[in-house]
Amino acid sequence: MFFTQTNWRPIAEGIFIPLGSLVLALVLFGVFVTILGNNPLMVYEAMHQTAFGNWRTFQGTLLRAAPLMLTALCTALPARMGLMIIGNEGALVIGGLGAVITGLLLSYGNLTPSLTATPAELSPLLIQLSMALAGILFGGAWIGIVGALKHYRGVNETISSLLMNYIAIALLNHLVEGPLKDPRSLNKPSSFAIPEPFMVGNIGDTRIHYGLIYGIIACLVAYILIQRTTFGFAARVAGGNMKAALVSGLPVGKLTLVICFLAGSCAGLAGMVEVAAVQSQANSSLIAGYGYSGILVAFVARYNPIAAAMVAILLGGIINSGGTLQRNFNMPDATVLLFQGLVFLVVIYSESLYGRLSWFRQSQSQ
């Protein structure tokens, strides 16, 4: 037999616990829905249909999952080293700003081109890659600062990254309503727009933009980096026991800086995707909470990049199905928030069950 008891049990556990907690959350929310006078089964059927029912509606789920995959990595990667970063929203905003600045400079040679300016004749791919690179560098540098403050000054990374969210948002608002403002943006102050031909398009004939591919690639790369490379191993060692890592001579400082940079670059890339695939300009719509949702995705995925991609799709589905609660069941807009909170609390609780359920511990008795 290939399947000895030592390797199927953890796998079964790894499947059962998340699924079980999801079911528990559904039951709890079902009680709530019943109290509100709706049939929970009908609600779930409608939610399922909206989120995963067919390829067309499922695209809506994937679309919403794309930015969450990237912002989740901003928390998941450093967490493997024991660093708790919650500056995802700020890094996304700064990455988006970086992308728009780069896109405009390459297209017009100017951040506030004259209204008659025509974009340069450059290869769209080149501009897209430059914008992505800018998003990565800007976002990376932003969280890199958090890593540097942690390493050189011992500043708590959770708090500093939280504070930097506020600073990033203030910076965005100041720039798009001030120096970067397009006078034509009238009632929604925005930067100038990236020319249409340079925008990131959709995959095939779907309505999903390439940001999803970026997200999946980033999750895969992050997984390999953490699980299959020396760098990842060193980071995990440091995350497991910082003192031991220091004693054994691991370059903890370098690890901290690199992993923070990588984390920020993922969120920065998410910002680039928002700008270059959705909004075409930088404005306050960039502050849509993708960063904060990403933190939760990372926690629920237990910092595993592959799992993060899947949890992002699940959350994308919940957001996707939120509309049906309002439109078809007449529940207020806060219902989906409540549902999300419930799911996350139960899933976070389930974390503590690993290795504690006797089912997955007792020896095989067949």
Place this chain on the structure above:
Amino acid sequence: MASEALGSVGVFVAILGGTLRGSVPFLFVSLGECLTEKSGKINLGLEGTLLTGAMSAYAVSFLLQGKLGSGLAPWIGVMASGLAGLCLGFIHAWLSQQRRVNDIAVGIAMIIFGSGVAFFLGKSFIQPKAPQLPTLDLGFWSTVPAVQSALKISPLFLFGMALAPVMHWFFRSTRWGLIVRAVGDSPDAALAMGISIPKVRMISIMVGSLFAGIGGSGLSLYYPGIWSENISSGQGLMAVALVIFARWNPIQCLWASLFFGGAQALGPALQAVGIDQGRYLFNAIPYLLTLVIMVLTCSPRKTLTGAPGALGEKS
């Protein structure tokens, strides 16, 4: 009704008034967070608690005004907000002490859950007007309306101001305070003393959350005195930074809260006399300043003075 323009003195009065009014939620969440962190846990979910507290206080005050009159109803509202805080605190305390569960993760989930509860139940209370907490008019001696208004102090503010030294004394001089500090500083030693760490943390987190709930009632029943889904401008989330700003010292929490409350009033007050450049950047100053202070006072070799030793460590 006519009031004379006060010019630059007016700015000072406006900032003073704004500080006294705006610092109430900051004060309560920071004292709550201070207690929580002293026991070695972080509660990032106080934003959700603040919202739920604000909503329940407003709702109860509105619903009971007919039965109890508008004098008593808001005070029951304050109690309700504390109770709401206790409940959310219990969830946080219980969850964050499970094995392998990260308290930051629970905090973020609690923000979503808490705001979900508050928004869901609060829908029908946005429009009606609930009776407000009374204020103490400490400006009775002045004939200038601006001064009179600035010195309309909420009893909640006085309560918070008294709570800070009491908490300080509690940590320094009481057995219970010592126990909380021991649990937060060196859980091993506390364990050796025969203290139940989970119980102490449970109580600290719940009481901390109760304070945050009361802070919420300050928002909805005192200033600005409404219930809306945007009532909090992130005061709950900032609690964590405030406590660091205050170095886990309740007395300094008071100063930090006054500073953050005052910073909120500074922008509008300066615009009122025509200084109106850099609005957004100006609003970011408290955050930037907190960061700068952290950078200046931290050291890579030792943790911040006052920081509980076990803070943020895995349980």
Place this chain on the structure above:
Amino acid sequence: MEFRIRRRRFIQLGSGVMIATVAHACSPSSPEAGESPSTSGEKPITMGFIYVGPKDDYGYNQAHAEGKEGASKLSFVKTVDQASVPETNEVQEVMRSMIEKDGATVLFPTSFGYFDPHILKLAKEYPDVQFFHCGGLYQADKHPKNVGSYFGYIDEGQYIAGIVAGLTTKTGKLGFIAAKPIPQVLRNINSYTLGARSVKPDVKTQLIITGNWSEPVKEAEAANSMADQGVDVITCHVDSPKVVMETAEKRGIFCTGYHANQSALAPKGYLTGAEWNWSGIYSSYAEKIKAGQTLMNGGIPHLLRGGLKDGYLTISAYGSQVSDAAKKAADAAKEKFLAGTMVVYKGELKDNQGKVIIPAGKEQLQQDPELEKMDWLVEGVIGSTGV
């Protein structure tokens, strides 16, 4: 090249407005269900409404949600709505779902940020669905044929409120609390100030910008610091004016409302206010669509604008503190608006930097699209449009 396009656009815009007002003048203003020639039992018109915030915010979104309720009373209309939809591709998905799942053929995405790129993108994808956007500027050469824009000249209400405020203030200082210095807001500030200065030329309006659409603490703080500076009448343009009204009342100063009637919040100090009447607008759209008129066949103008005389807004009943003189002056202005003879923006008009905006002898009528691009503050406003 770009310049030529823009000039052409202006001309088209201008003619669009003409069509709009004419068409509106011809259409029945009061919606009455079931009297049109088409047979009953027909498939209802499904109209979808999307709001950026909660629909019970006691402000902007609630005004629209109430408008939706009004339209849904028509027998041939079915409505769906969704609240708290962010201005990301989320709104595209919501519109798509309303079209594909709920069968919506008419959409009213009500937040300004929904327009570019979200509505424009979806409109290309669903050429048979009509997208009506609140507040955008339709450009015939650039935007799809199935996109329309509607908005009301709510600044007419602010002008009248300004007259009442000007005749009520004792200190000569008015206060305006605004969310962002964008054209829609600036126009309200300017009209309010012009209204006040039309009856008391030395009145000044103090402007405080909070930076966001909903910042209750900052709004209350702004109201308080204005009261400290001697301002004795306050109004605002934020998503939910509740906190401003209540703070003014607490400070014992006057206020004028916005979005909806807030007289209950400030029984002593509430003077008057500019209220939206979306229900009339939405119902009249529904009537037209039922009669077979669409954006695509030219039956419905792409740019629909209207003021007091078109029933797009109403003025709150005067509060008890409004003097007879103020009532008389305000009513006179209202009559002129109703008759269509009032010109708010006419030369010589200077901005608060001393620059001449409209030279002497020139007029900018309410329908002039240039007014929807306003980026200046009129003389008498203390404040700036910068960040």
